[in-house]
Structure formats: C-alpha cells, structure tokens
Amino acid sequence: MAAQKPSIPKGTRDFSPIEMVRRNYIFDTIKEVFCRYGYQAIETPAMENLSTLLGKYGDEGDRLLFKILNSGNYLDKVDEHTIKEKDQAGLSRQISEKGLRYDLTVPFARYVVQHRNEITFPFKRYQIQPVWRADRPQRGRYREFFQCDVDVIGSDSLLNEVELIQIIDDIFSKLNIKAVVKLNNRKILAGIAEVIGESDNFGHITVAIDKLEKIGIEKVNEELLGRGISQEAVDKLQPILKMEGKLKEKFPKLMEILKTSPTGIKGCEETMTVMRHLKDLGIKAKFELDLTLARGLDYYTGAIIEVKAADVEIGSICGGGRYDDLTGVFGLEGVSGVGISFGADRIYDVLSELNGFPSGFRASTKVMFVNFGEEEVKYCLPVIDRVRKAGINAELFPDAAKMKKQMSWANSNAIPFTVMAGTEEIKSKKFMLKDMTTGEQKLLSESEIIEKLK
RNA sequence: GUGGAUGUAGCUCAGUUGGUUAGAGCGCUAGAUUGUGGUUCUAGAGGUCGCCGGUUCAAAUCCGGUCUUCCACCCCA
Numbered sequence: 001m002a003a004q005k006p007s008i009p010k011g012t013r014d015f016s017p018i019e020m021v022r023r024n025y026i027f028d029t030i031k032e033v034f035c036r037y038g039y040q041a042i043e044t045p046a047m048e049n050l051s052t053l054l055g056k057y058g059d060e061g062d063r064l065l066f067k068i069l070n071s072g073n074y075l076d077k078v079d080e081h082t083i084k085e086k087d088q089a090g091l092s093r094q095i096s097e098k099g100l101r102y103d104l105t106v107p108f109a110r111y112v113v114q115h116r117n118e119i120t121f122p123f124k125r126y127q128i129q130p131v132w133r134a135d136r137p138q139r140g141r142y143r144e145f146f147q148c149d150v151d152v153i154g155s156d157s158l159l160n161e162v163e164l165i166q167i168i169d170d171i172f173s174k175l176n177i178k179a180v181v182k183l184n185n186r187k188i189l190a191g192i193a194e195v196i197g198e199s200d201n202f203g204h205i206t207v208a209i210d211k212l213e214k215i216g217i218e219k220v221n222e223e224l225l226g227r228g229i230s231q232e233a234v235d236k237l238q239p240i241l242k243m244e245g246k247l248k249e250k251f252p253k254l255m256e257i258l259k260t261s262p263t264g265i266k267g268c269e270e271t272m273t274v275m276r277h278l279k280d281l282g283i284k285a286k287f288e289l290d291l292t293l294a295r296g297l298d299y300y301t302g303a304i305i306e307v308k309a310a311d312v313e314i315g316s317i318c319g320g321g322r323y324d325d326l327t328g329v330f331g332l333e334g335v336s337g338v339g340i341s342f343g344a345d346r347i348y349d350v351l352s353e354l355n356g357f358p359s360g361f362r363a364s365t366k367v368m369f370v371n372f373g374e375e376e377v378k379y380c381l382p383v384i385d386r387v388r389k390a391g392i393n394a395e396l397f398p399d400a401a402k403m404k405k406q407m408s409w410a411n412s413n414a415i416p417f418t419v420m421a422g423t424e425e426i427k428s429k430k431f432m433l434k435d436m437t438t439g440e441q442k443l444l445s446e447s448e449i450i451e452k453l454k
Numbered sequence: 455g456u457g458g459a460u461g462u463a464g465c466u467c468a469g470u471u472g473g474u475u476a477g478a479g480c481g482c483u484a485g486a487u488u489g490u491g492g493u494u495c496u497a498g499a500g501g502u503c504g505c506c507g508g509u510u511c512a513a514a515u516c517c518g519g520u521c522u523u524c525c526a527c528c529c530c531a
Contacts, residue, residue, distance in 0.1 A: 007521095007522080058529095060528075060529055060530090061529090061530095063455080063529095064529080064530090103531085133529095133530080133531090135528095135530075136455080136528095136529095137523080137524085138524075139524075139525080140530095140531080141529095141530070141531080145531065146531090147531065148531095207529095315530070315531070316531065317531070318531075319530085319531065341531065342531080343530095343531030344531085345531070346531055370489085370490085402488090403488090403489055403490055403491090404487085404490075404491075406490090406491085407490050407491035407492090408490095408491050408492080409491085410491065411491040411492055412491085412492095418490085420489070420490075422489065424489090432489090432490095434490075434491090436491070436492075437492090439490090439491085439492080441490085
C-alpha cells in the first residue's frame with residue numbers, strides 16, 4: 001500500500017493534550033457560569049435535515065451549509081432533466097437531504113418545537129457543541145468550531161437580556177479578558193429605515209452601516225446609493241451616522257429622530273431599560289450603544305448583542321440577540337427567545353495572544369513509579385493502587401526500560417515526582433521519592449509518601 | 455465565491471544570476487554516566503525541496519496547473 005500523506009480537511013484542527021487542557025479550562029469556566037444562572041444542558045445531532053436549516057440564515061448562510069450526500073445509489077433517483085440542464089440547485093436538492101448544523105440556535109428552535117410538551121416555559125438551556133461552516137478559513141475563522149450557546153425561550157422580559165450580559169461579564173472577568181459589549185436593537189434599525197423612508201431596503205441599509213467603522217462614512221454612502229437608496233434618504237441618515245457623545249446625550253437625540261416611528265421608539269426604550277439595569281448592577285465590562293451593529297442573521301427582531309476583546313483584534317468573541325418568532329417556522333407561534341453564543345475557538349486565540357492561560361497545570365500525573373522489572377513491579381503495584389485511592393494521580397511506567405528513558409519521559413511530561421523502588425528499597429520496605437524540580441530524594445515509607453504527595 | 459502571498463528535516467527557518475553529495479538551530483537516538491531526568495560534551499539518524507506536469511545538458515531555484523496555510527473582500531463565532 002502506498003503511504004499517503006495524512007491530512008485533515010481545510011479549516012479543521014486536531015487538539016493535542018496541551019490544547020485540550022486549555023480548551024477545557026475555557027469550557028469549564030463557561031459551563032460553571034451558565035449553571036450558576038440556572039441554565040440546563042442539552043445536545044442535538046451534528047446533522048439536521050436540510051429543511052430545518054435552509055432559509056434560516058439568509059442566502060449567504062445557505063451557501064455556507066455543509067451538505068451530506070444521501071447514502072445508497074442516490075444518482076438513480078435524479079431525474080434526467082436535472083442532469084441534462086446541469087441544474088445544480090435542483091441536483092443538490094435531490095441528492096442531499098441532510099446537512100451539518102450551522103449554529104446551535106436553529107437546531108434549538110427545532111428542539112423546542114419538537115419537545116414542547118415536555119418543556120416548562122420559560123426554558124433556559126445551554127449547549128456546547130461544534131458547528132460547521134463552509135467558509136474560507138482565516139484568522140479566527142474555522143470551518144469547524146465550537147459554540148457555547150445560552151438561550152431563554154418563552155419569556156419576553158428584558159431581564160433576560162440583562163442576565164445574559166451579566167453572564168458575559170462574569171465569564172470574561174473569570175477569563176481575564178477585557179470585554180466590550182456592544183448593544184443595539186433591530187427595532188431601532190427598523191425605525192431608522194422607516195424614518196428615512198426606505199423601509200423596503202432595511203437589509204441593505206443595515207449591512208452598509210455595519211461597515212461604518214471599517215470603511216468610513218464616505219464609502220458607506222457610496223454603497224447605499226449603489227444599492228438604490230435615494231439621495232434624500234442618505235442625507236437624512238447622516239446625522240444618525242455622525243451621532244456621538246455619551247449615552248445620556250445619544251438617547252434623547254435618537255428618540256427625537258425616531259419620534260414618528262413607534263417601532264423605533266420601542267427599540268430605544270428597550271435598550272435604555274437594559275442599560276439602566278446594567279448600570280445599576282455595576283457591570284465590569286464596558287458597554288455601549290452601537291447603532292452600526294447590525295448582525296447578519298435574519299431572525300433577530302429585538303436586542304442585538306456583540307462582544308469584542310478590547311486588546312485583541314479578532315472579530316466578535318460572543319454574539320446574539322432576541323428572536324421573536326424563530327419557532328414560528330416550525331409551527332409554534334408567539335414564543336420569544338433571546339440568546340447569545342460564545343465562540344470558544346476565538347476565545348482560545350485571544351487567551352493565547354494575551355498569554356492568559358493559567359500556567360503550571362499541564363501534567364495531571366503527580367508521581368510516576370519507575371519500572372525496574374517483574375519483582376519490583378509486584379512490589380509497587382499494590383502501593384500505586386493505594387496511592388491512587390488516596391486521591392493522588394499516579395502511574396507506573398509500562399516497560400522495564402532503561403532508567404534514563406523512564407526519567408526523561410517523566411521529565412518531558414512534567415511529572416513533579418518519581419518513585420524508585422529496587423532491590424535495596426524492597427529489602428527495607430521503603431521507597432525512594434524524588435522531587436523532579438529540586439532533584440532532592442528521600443527514602444520514605446508508603447504512608448510517608450502518601451502524606452507528602454497529598 | 456473573488457483577489458494576493460506562502461510551502462525546504464518532527465519544529466523554526468537559511469539556501470547566491472538555474473550547476474555536482476540541500477544546510478543551521480532546536481528536538482530525536484546513542485554514548486560519556488550498568489539505579490537518576492532537567493545542565494554540559496561527543497557521535498548519529500532523519501529530506502520524493504507540498505503534489506503533478508513543462509522548459510533546460512542541468513530545476514529547491516524558471517513556467518503552468520493543483521492542494522495547503524495565511525491575508526484582504528464577502529460574511530461571521
């Protein structure tokens with residue numbers, strides 16, 4: 001057999017032991033906070049029916065879905081016409097009916113509708129699983145990555161928004177990441193579109209102004225005009241785009257601009273309520289109103305939340321918002337939800353860059369027993385068992401390899417202690433314990449070793 | 455999906471205008487040290503120069519294609 005060069009698909013990664021320790025540190029921190037606020041874990045399958053996924057994320061989202069080829073002789077079932085006409089979309093529909101999930105929110109909505117009889121609302125759940133996107137990989141962008149979602153479904157209360165931001169604050173404080181929370185509201189954006197008389201172009205407007213920070217006001221205006229938005233509307237938009245100042249000054253200005261749009265006013269009031277609570281709570285993270293924050297996902301209807309790391313340029317590390325009718329498409333109307341998603345992989349990248357991982361928690365083994373051969377193993381084995389039962393992580397080197405080999409193995413695995421027990425030690429019923437950091441060694445009894453390593 | 459850069463030892467990288475046997479550091483293996491790792495010294499192993507094709511007497515080096523990784527756009531965690 002010809003040796004093939006091993007590789008993994010573009011945008012995917014292996015996680016080696018050190019990375020796993022670090023990833024688990026992130027997951028554990030996140031889980032702990034989720035649980036603290038009363039959220040319960042669920043999981044859903046890696047693959048969903050395409051009918052569940054398609055049409056929920058906009059055209060761009062549909063394009064980025066990984067589709068799974070049907071099993072069996074799928075080609076037999078394709079009609080001649082499709083093949084002759086090279087109808088790609090038609091073909092894809094006929095040969096693929098499943099896809100890898102694109103996020104955790106839509107599968108969650110599906111879950112809620114499917115299990116509605118078992119659920120007592122409001123339902124608070126968290127879900128930590130990988131998702132897949134057929135995107136082109138880049139810094140902080142992978143084709144397989146983990147999302148950590150928390151959602152409350154079946155409650156309109158703005159207290160949920162507040163709670164989610166508290167969770168954001170808790171998690172990033174624990175991880176020592178300076179977070180900036182950006183808030184906006186789809187209703188404000190809808191109000192703006194309404195006030196400038198371009199409600200029909202809501203999508204184009206939000207996408208364009210989302211780029212304000214990146215490309216500047218001139219280019220945004222160009223793009224708006226290019227998208228068929230009237231000069232008059234663009235002119236009307238200018239004071240909103242240029243609005244500056246503190247929150248206290250921004251809101252009255254915004255209310256004034258939006259006064260003819262009840263929706264806009266509502267959005268403004270909602271956002272003010274949330275922010276007032278955050279202020280009272282003394283949130284550590286910076287939070288700000290960002291009118292340019294749009295977020296592409298089609299299903300958001302109220303609050304929009306996005307978190308960036310203050311010290312690392314990597315895109316958002318957490319994002320989410322309120323969706324009033326996500327379950328509607330699956331046949332459950334009038335259930336509002338709000339949720340956010342933490343990007344574990346980007347958080348990992350941020351911590352790497354900041355050197356923010358706690359040090360010195362690499363090896364889990366506390367002590368390694370050197371293997372000198374059959375007799376010595378017989379002498380050590382029961383002792384190792386008792387050491388473990390005393391709650392000390394211990395292991396025996398599996399082969400009676402050269403001492404040098406065994407010691408350097410312990411060394412490269414950063415194991416802090418080794419025990420040597422050969423003929424001499426067996427005779428005196430003792431063990432030679434060596435501290436690998438200082439090089440010091442002492443002849444001790446079993447109970448003294450357990451005492452020392454505890 | 456569009457445009458740009460990149461690929462040489464396990465890792466990080468040198469490699470001249472195309473010219474003989476492709477180098478360094480780290481790591482790895484062995485010995486100095488037969489019951490002692492981490493320091494030191496000595497020796498050694500390890501490369502289809504991403505892959506396929508072309509130009510040439512001759513290609514790591516030039517050309518085309520392809521894949522990977524990275525960057526920008528699009529979009530997003």
